[in-house]
Amino acid sequence: MPKCKKSEGQAIDYASKLLPPEEEEPFEQHLKNCQDCSEAVASYTAVFDLTDKAQAELAVPEVALKNIEMNVYKRLAATQEQTLFSRIRTYFASVGSPFGWYKTAAVSSIAIALIAAAVLIGKPFQSEDTLRLTETQSADARIEQYRQQGIQRNLEEALITQHLRNDAWETESQLNRMKEQAQGTNWTQIADKHLESLQSGNSTLQ
Amino acid sequence: MDKLIDDEMLVAQFQAGRQNAFDELMKRYKSKIFSYLLRSVRNYEDAEDITIEVFFKAYRALEGWQPKAKFSTWLYKIASNLAIDYHRAKARHPVYALDDAEIPEVHLVATDLHSDPERQLEEKERGLIIREAVDQLSPKQKAVFMLSRYEGMQLKEVAETLDMAEGTVKIHLHRAVKRLQTLLRPLWENNEI
C-alpha cells in the first residue's frame, strides 16, 4: 500500500511548525488515525532534534567577533578605488614617533631612514596613540588610518629590502607600489626621495 | 545608540553621510551573519573571512541601496550568495578541502554507526556526523534549511533572500528534510539519541 500523501509535505511542515494555523487542527485530527503520518512526524521531529543540537554546538566565540569591524575597515582601506578615496577627509592630523616597536639594531637603521625622510618632508607620521581605534572615530578616519598604516608598512618593507637584502630592483618596485597607494598625500614625495637616491646609487637619506 | 532606530533608518543616516551608522549595523548583525556562515561553511576561519566580505560588500553597495526589502534580508542575501560561491568553489577544487580543520569527520558517516551499533560515540562526534549530513545537502537546500530553521525567517523572507519563488523554497526545504531523514535515520534507529 502506498504511503499516505500527507506524510511528506504536510508532515514536514507540521514538524517544522510551518503549517498555516488553519491547517494545524485538521492535521492533528488526521494524525490520530494515520500511522504513516504519525511515524513521519516522529521521524522529522527526530531529525530536527538532532540538527538543532548539532547546530547549537557551533556557537561563535565572542573573541572571533571582536575584530570584525576592524577587519572590514582594513579591507575597505586596502581597496584603492576612487569612490573610497573621494570620501576621505582626514589627513595627517597629528605627529609623533611610531618607532617604539623597533627592537633590533639592523631595523633601527631603517627607522633612522624613516625619520630622516620625515624630517625632510615634514613628519607625516601619526603616533601610535592616534592610530589606535576608538569607537567614536568616523569610518572615514579609520579607513584613512588603515590606509596610512598600509603605506607605512610598504615603505618599511621597501627599506628593509634595500638595506637588509640590498635588492635595488625589488626596492624600486616596492617604492613605486607604495607611491601609487599614497597618491594624493605627501607620502609620494617620500617615495620620490627614496627612488631618487636609489637611482643615484647611494642612499643619501641614511 | 537607540535600539528603536530601525535598520532602514540607519541606512538612511549612512546615505546622508553619517558613516558611523554603519558601525551600528555591523554591531547588530555581525554575530548573526557569522553564525549563519559558520553553520554553512563549518570552518571558523572561512566563516570569519566571509563575514568580513559580507560587510565589505554591503558598505560599498549601501550608498546606492534602495529599501525594496528589509536591510537584514539584503545582508543575508549577500551572505547566502557568498556561501553558495564558497561551496561551488570548494566542489570544483576538492583538494583545498584538505586544509579544512573539520575534514576528518568525512569518514564518520551515519551508516558507519549502523554497521557498528556497539560503538559508543562521543557527543562531539555525533555533532560532527550530523553537521556532515547537513553538508551533503545541495547548496540551495542547505541555504533554505539554514535560513528557515536557524535564522528565524518566514518562507517568504527566505524566498526574497535567495531570489526564489516561495513554492520553490518549500520544495527545497522538503527535499532537505527528507534527505536528512535518510542520512540520519541510523542515529535514532540505533537508539543513539
Ligand SMILES: [Zn+2]
Ligand atoms: Zn496520513
